[in-house]
Amino acid sequence: MTDRKSLTADGSVTFYSDEYEEAYHSPSGALTEAEKKYAEVCRISDRDEVDILDICFGLGYNSAAAIDNFDGKRLSIVGLESYQGIIDEIVRLVDGAEYPFECNEMMKKVAATGSYANDVVNIRLVMGDARETIKSLKDSSFDCVFLDPFSPKKCPELWTEEFFSEIYRVLRKGGMVSTYSCARIVRENFAAAGFTVKEGPVVGRRSPGTVALKQEDRDRR
Structure with missing residues (x-):
């Protein structure tokens, strides 16, 4: 699989996947979308x-935006990704001074070794099919989920009620999922999995994103 680099409108770099026939980020701005x-x-x-679960870690922009915006005591991130090639691009972007976040060296370490830890931040990558790797994660262990696969049309397997039920399982009560998609099937599947569905912000697209909230603990399996 060959990914081609391109520049988005806010000056940040993304890649186009020939396999999925989509870019990893909105052309209006990869950095802006992550933030x-x-x-x-x-x-x-x-x-x-x-505690954050970053599904479809990709170039790590969503996690990097979280790190750069965090000013607290402890930030833990688990990233799920299936394609090593896009992880390798992080190193090249940092080395080429094209990675658009302050935590660039931290993200380079994650890409090169699969993990990073200091007194505040802990990041761990889990490689493989997210439908399988999520099953290894403990119940009620995350506060936030960043859900950023390719579109429901191109990657339908990561937008199903079954997968959303796994996300529901690993979220704590009061936890939330944020994603760029507002497709009807996405929102219907969130609701079927037990989430309360709300509109997310409009950023670089005509349509809003989606926020899904876990408001109670119950067995969805």
């Missing part, structure tokens, strides 16, 4: 401690 649709929606800057 506005993920880090800000999940109120990362207001939290003292937070």
Whole structure:
């Protein structure tokens, strides 16, 4: 699989996947999308401690935006990704001074070794099919989920009620999922999995994103 680099409208770099025939980010701005649709929606800057599950880690922009916006005591991130090739691009972007976040060296370490830890931040990558790797995660272990696969049309397997039920399982009560898609099937599947569905912000697209809230604990399996 060959991914082609391109520049988005805010000056940040993304890649186009020939396999999925889609870019990894909105052409209106990869950096902007990570900040506005993920880090800000999940109120990362207001939290003292937070556990994040980043599904479809990709170039790590959503996690990097969370790190750059965090000013608390403990931030833990587990990233799920199936394609090593896009992880390798993080190193090249950092080395080429094209990675658009302050935590670039931290993200380079994650890409090169699969993990990073200091006194505040802990990041761990789990490689493989997210439908399988999520099953290894403990119940009620995350406050926020960044859901960023390719579109429901191109990657339908990561937008199903079954997969959303796994997300519901690993979220704590009061936890939230943020994603760029507002497709009807996405919102219907969130609701069927037990989530309360709300509109996310409009950023670089005509349509809003989606926020899904876990408001009670119950067995969805």
